[in-house]
Amino acid sequence: MAGHRKSSRAFLLAAVVLLAxxxxxxxxxxxxxxxxxxxxxxxxxxxxxxxxxSTRPREIKAPSEPATTASPDAxxxxxxxxxxxxxxxxxxxxxxxxxxxxLRDGIRQGPDDTTAAAxxxxxxxxxxxxxxxxFAVGPDGMMDTVPSLRIxxxxxxxxxxxxxxxxxxRELMDKRxxxxxxxxxxxxxxxxxxxxxxxxxxxxxxxxxxxxxxxNQPSAGFLxxxxxxxxxxxxxxxxxxxxxxxxSNTSMKQAAFxxxxxxxxxxxxxxxxxxxxxxxxxxxxxxxxxxxxxxITQPDQRALFSRYLASTHAEGELDYFAKVFPNENFLYxxxxxxxDDTTPTIDEVIAKDAAVLRxxxxxxxxxxxxxxxxxxxxxxxxxxxxxxxxGP
Amino acid sequence: MPVQVxxxxxKAACLLVLAAPWASAGTYYPKPGLFDTSTGYLETELPxxxxxxxxxVARDPKLIYSAGHMLYDNGMWATxxxxxxxYNGRYSPDPANAAAPRGYRYFTSYTNNVDIYGQDSGxxxxxxxxxxxxxxxxxxxxxxxxxxxAVMRSDKQKLIVGYPSRLDYNNARAYYYQYGTGxxxxxxxxxxxxxxxxxxxxxxxxNSGGPxxxxxxxxxxxxxxxxxxxxxxxxxxxxxxxxxxxxxSAALATKSVRAxxxxxxxxxxxxxxxxxxxxxxxxxxxxxxxxGLEFSAxxxxxxxxxxxxxxxSPSGRIRWVHKQSKEPAADLRIDKADYTAKFRGQAxxxxxxxxxxxxxxxxxxTFNSFSVSVSASGE
Numbered sequence: 001m002a003g004h005r006k007s008s009r010a011f012l013l014a015a016v017v018l019l020a021x022x023x024x025x026x027x028x029x030x031x032x033x034x035x036x037x038x039x040x041x042x043x044x045x046x047x048x049x050x051x052x053x054s055t056r057p058r059e060i061k062a063p064s065e066p067a068t069t070a071s072p073d074a075x076x077x078x079x080x081x082x083x084x085x086x087x088x089x090x091x092x093x094x095x096x097x098x099x100x101x102x103l104r105d106g107i108r109q110g111p112d113d114t115t116a117a118a119x120x121x122x123x124x125x126x127x128x129x130x131x132x133x134x135f136a137v138g139p140d141g142m143m144d145t146v147p148s149l150r151i152x153x154x155x156x157x158x159x160x161x162x163x164x165x166x167x168x169x170r171e172l173m174d175k176r177x178x179x180x181x182x183x184x185x186x187x188x189x190x191x192x193x194x195x196x197x198x199x200x201x202x203x204x205x206x207x208x209x210x211x212x213x214x215x216n217q218p219s220a221g222f223l224x225x226x227x228x229x230x231x232x233x234x235x236x237x238x239x240x241x242x243x244x245x246x247x248s249n250t251s252m253k254q255a256a257f258x259x260x261x262x263x264x265x266x267x268x269x270x271x272x273x274x275x276x277x278x279x280x281x282x283x284x285x286x287x288x289x290x291x292x293x294x295x296i297t298q299p300d301q302r303a304l305f306s307r308y309l310a311s312t313h314a315e316g317e318l319d320y321f322a323k324v325f326p327n328e329n330f331l332y333x334x335x336x337x338x339x340d341d342t343t344p345t346i347d348e349v350i351a352k353d354a355a356v357l358r359x360x361x362x363x364x365x366x367x368x369x370x371x372x373x374x375x376x377x378x379x380x381x382x383x384x385x386x387x388x389x390x391g392p
Numbered sequence: 393m394p395v396q397v398x399x400x401x402x403k404a405a406c407l408l409v410l411a412a413p414w415a416s417a418g419t420y421y422p423k424p425g426l427f428d429t430s431t432g433y434l435e436t437e438l439p440x441x442x443x444x445x446x447x448x449v450a451r452d453p454k455l456i457y458s459a460g461h462m463l464y465d466n467g468m469w470a471t472x473x474x475x476x477x478x479y480n481g482r483y484s485p486d487p488a489n490a491a492a493p494r495g496y497r498y499f500t501s502y503t504n505n506v507d508i509y510g511q512d513s514g515x516x517x518x519x520x521x522x523x524x525x526x527x528x529x530x531x532x533x534x535x536x537x538x539x540x541x542a543v544m545r546s547d548k549q550k551l552i553v554g555y556p557s558r559l560d561y562n563n564a565r566a567y568y569y570q571y572g573t574g575x576x577x578x579x580x581x582x583x584x585x586x587x588x589x590x591x592x593x594x595x596x597x598x599n600s601g602g603p604x605x606x607x608x609x610x611x612x613x614x615x616x617x618x619x620x621x622x623x624x625x626x627x628x629x630x631x632x633x634x635x636x637x638x639x640x641s642a643a644l645a646t647k648s649v650r651a652x653x654x655x656x657x658x659x660x661x662x663x664x665x666x667x668x669x670x671x672x673x674x675x676x677x678x679x680x681x682x683x684g685l686e687f688s689a690x691x692x693x694x695x696x697x698x699x700x701x702x703x704x705s706p707s708g709r710i711r712w713v714h715k716q717s718k719e720p721a722a723d724l725r726i727d728k729a730d731y732t733a734k735f736r737g738q739a740x741x742x743x744x745x746x747x748x749x750x751x752x753x754x755x756x757x758t759f760n761s762f763s764v765s766v767s768a769s770g771e
């Protein structure tokens with residue numbers, strides 16, 4: 001009887017756990033799908049013609065990952081070991097680039113499954129060799145140069161076996177092997193995202209990274225991982241980056257600023273915190289930079305603009321703001337995950353400037369003197385721009 | 393290779409003061425004169441002061457090309473940038489005659505900060521490029537070579553023009569005269585990506601952002617790159633490429649070129665397989681990066697939840713098309729789905745691979761077709 005009660009309790013407990021897991025899964029997935037910044041352009045669901053009915057009724061199977069049955073490719077295994085020895089013996093950057101090129105060429109020529117198996121086998125050993133090359137992201141999120149053999153292999157794994165790359169990424173992030181490996185693991189996690197299914201995990205893993213001791217001396221990989229902030233684009237991460245602009249490390253501040261600027265371009269509502277006059281008052285010119293992205297043709301952003309002009313500023317802050325606003329400068333680059341944003345053409349900027357000038361005229365009467373002076377400077381600059389350049 | 397130094401110069405005093413030995417014979421020294429009227433003197437204001445450099449109206453009358461490090465920032469944007477087209481004189485030009493670009497686009501990364509790589513690293517130079525844009529014309533534009541790297545490495549005649557504040561080989565003041573190296577046929581060496589350098593060519597601090605022209609056999613010359621660094625006997629160049637071309641196109645309402653490519657080589661997918669089956673298709677002929685990508689695919693199956701399918705770009709970037717799931721419905725049919733968000737700005741030419749597997753036993757899936765429709769700016 002006792003055994004029966006115990007098994008009933010166990011059954012009930014299991015049912016509750018399953019229900020909770022299902023609910024959690026639902027709760028986690030729904031907002032992520034709704035929030036996905038790429039959703040506007042990446043309209044898979046709107047364009048796909050996926051039939052809604054099965055051709056015949058059948059039992060629903062639980063998904064399972066097929067076990068990797070491929071044996072490691074012997075030639076690739078030999079190539080990796082040869083590269084390991086060569087990297088260890090090499091001290092010349094040009095030599096390292098050549099070893100790297102041969103490694104990549106060899107791996108790309110092998111069959112995907114056995115090559116991936118060889119890479120996974122090697123990575124399990126924990127062996128590594130520095131390349132003495134920088135962690136540098138190249139076009140399309142692929143690495144240009146890598147600081148170690150393991151990073152080179154992690155870079156190539158997703159295209160060969162994305163599911164294994166995802167599994168390994170999670171292991172590496174749990175073990176926190178190195179900041180550069182963590183960065184590649186984040187990238188491989190992000191690349192495995194399918195319509196937002198991994199976005200919550202991605203956010204959490206990035207926030208975890210910001211709590212590591214690696215913060216004190218950020219490596220290049222650590223800083224490149226700030227691209228994850230842009231990819232997930234959520235307020236929680238934005239707030240973390242704001243706090244990082246207090247950091248004494250110049251590189252950290254720079255990476256945080258670039259990320260925040262790109263996040264604001266994708267989602268201006270992130271600037272809502274700027275309604276508090278104390279927001280980022282420890283970095284006034286950076287604050288001015290970020291607020292220069294405000295689009296005052298939008299009512300909520302116009303209100304923020306007015307509030308900002310009416311608040312207290314550090315010396316030179318408003319002057320700098322007046323030189324940049326409305327900010328139509330754009331950053332391009334090679335990033336781990338995100339692609340370059342769509343930016344306005346010259347004709348679009350001209351039209352937008354005209355609209356801003358109209359708004360400024362209306363706003364001028366409602367702001368204090370210091371704000372008026374800033375508005376006049378902005379107007380003068382925009383009017384001069386609209387009038388055209390002096391002839392050659 | 394000698395140490396390369398950025399050629400951004402403080403307005404009042406040159407940053408580059410080298411006790412340089414006389415360079416070897418065959419070195420191309422800059423000489424004063426009005427070599428090119430699309431080239432101009434450039435000033436920018438940064439948090440740490442005013443800087444002077446060079447720039448060129450190129451490709452379109454509303455675009456000015458220069459070096460990105462003229463705009464280096466630390467959470468702040470360069471301001472008050474002024475361009476003086478074809479200026480050539482002893483005294484600082486009058487700002488009243490300057491053209492003020494409306495804004496700029498430039499390459500940066502989370503790590504191209506001096507703390508990580510050093511201000512004068514090859515990595516920084518490989519992305520050292522900016523495009524200013526104006527709301528009206530800056531004057532006639534120089535033509536351009538879409539593949540500047542190939543031209544720099546060729547034996548075509550080249551000419552570097554700009555506004556050095558001081559001349560390396562004798563440290564003499566250059567004032568605000570335009571200088572040119574004279575035509576030379578040296579082949580550039582490629583260091584990293586877009587970054588190339590010439591041996592036995594000397595310019596000077598302040599020359600940063602100046603154009604490197606290359607001449608056709610008919611005597612016409614076009615822009616192939618931008619001077620970004622140098623020593624007393626070398627000149628470092630950012631060569632124009634698909635990324636810089638795309639950056640410039642983004643400012644213009646450039647027409648798009650589209651290429652469709654596909655694969656209809658039907659095949660049955662092995663059942664319950666851990667191995668991905670691959671189908672490929674190739675796009676080519678683009679000189680700029682992707683601005684749009686539509687994807688279509690058809691796989692017949694009684695249960696599409698069994699399928700793992702992903703698209704791999706020519707560079708190796710992946711985008712999941714379908715992940716194994718509990719989904720009971722049949723067939724995977726995707727018709728012109730917009731995949732631009734994952735591939736915008738990426739290389740448009742090369743082999744696209746669709747990789748797929750039927751990961752669960754019990755149903756047979758058949759690949760029917762897939763296609764990509766790639767768009768990029770083009771003229």
